[in-house]
Amino acid sequence: MRVARVSGRLSLLTESGAVDVESTSDGRFGADPDTAFARWDELRDWAEDRSDRDAVPYPDEQLGAPVLAPSQVFAIGLNYRDHAAESGVATPSTPAVFTKFASCLTGPYETVRLPSDGVDWEVELVVVIGRHAEGVAEQNAWSHVAGLTVGQDLSERALQLAGPAPQFSLGKSYPGFGPLGPAIVTPDELANPDDLELSCSVGEEVLQKGRTRDMVFSVPELVARLSAVCPLRPGDLIFTGTPPGVGMARKPPRFLAPGTTLISTIDGIGQLRNPLTAR
Numbered sequence: 560m561r562v563a564r565v566s567g568r569l570s571l572l573t574e575s576g577a578v579d580v581e582s583t584s585d586g587r588f589g590a591d592p593d594t595a596f597a598r599w600d601e602l603r604d605w606a607e608d609r610s611d612r613d614a615v616p617y618p619d620e621q622l623g624a625p626v627l628a629p630s631q632v633f634a635i636g637l638n639y640r641d642h643a644a645e646s647g648v649a650t651p652s653t654p655a656v657f658t659k660f661a662s663c664l665t666g667p668y669e670t671v672r673l674p675s676d677g678v679d680w681e682v683e684l685v686v687v688i689g690r691h692a693e694g695v696a697e698q699n700a701w702s703h704v705a706g707l708t709v710g711q712d713l714s715e716r717a718l719q720l721a722g723p724a725p726q727f728s729l730g731k732s733y734p735g736f737g738p739l740g741p742a743i744v745t746p747d748e749l750a751n752p753d754d755l756e757l758s759c760s761v762g763e764e765v766l767q768k769g770r771t772r773d774m775v776f777s778v779p780e781l782v783a784r785l786s787a788v789c790p791l792r793p794g795d796l797i798f799t800g801t802p803p804g805v806g807m808a809r810k811p812p813r814f815l816a817p818g819t820t821l822i823s824t825i826d827g828i829g830q831l832r833n834p835l836t837a838r
């Protein structure tokens with residue numbers, strides 16, 4: 560199942576187009592995508608039994624962030640060995656956790672305003688929680704995941720690294736710093752949800768390319784470790800970290816330029832295309 564926000568409304572994406580969930584379910588489910596996760600299993604059962612006949616084509620521009628009002632957004636720093644190495648730090652022995660404040664979430668094709676000339680790219684697999692998770696064991700973790708989507712953990716490096724203690728959460732939460740989408744894909748749609756190729760590029764130039772099997776802490780491990788402390792609620796997000804190739808680690812460092820479009824891709828899930836403008 561692929562679930563998206565089309566013209567602001569909860570929709571299933573099929574090969575023939577988008578199916579509006581509220582109208583085709585005769586009001587059984589609401590139109591607000593953020594309300595879907597509390598009844599995720601029910602939505603899946605309903606979606607399985609229906610045909611494509613109510614699907615209508617839609618332009619990409621109608622797609623918004625599939626989640627806009629999560630109760631919590633977790634993000635994991637340094638979760639790929641080679642990214643930790645390029646950042647000049649040891650591989651973490653425990654996840655480095657921060658938050659992206661929810662006001663930074665934006666759609667898969669939205670224009671993002673760069674607040675400075677020091678904004679960096681980080682393509683990431685994003686986990687959407689589908690079931691209340693508290694003290695969940697690793698082997699049961701996937702059953703608490705609604706699905707996976709593509710995210711960008713845009714980062715203003717000067718603010719992120721300013722002061723006596725780094726400001727990861729604030730430096731990564733300017734408006735538009737959390738592009739998300741284009742759809743939430745349930746794990747059963749993917750050949751191997753533990754090994755997905757992810758990449759990001761500007762124009763023809765590939766900036767990052769990696770595989771999620773190289774994460775230091777896998778999706779099940781992250782769900783287990785986070786839910787050991789914080790109860791995870793349906794709709795909560797986990798940005799799982801970025802592979803090597805960020806601009807800050809380059810010599811000389813390099814950052815995003817206005818007038819370009821940042822493209823972020825995860826095979827089997829989809830692609831974000833975010834044009835960038837100056838402040």
Ligand code: ZN
Nearest residue numbers: 681712800801
């Ligand atoms: Zn990140």
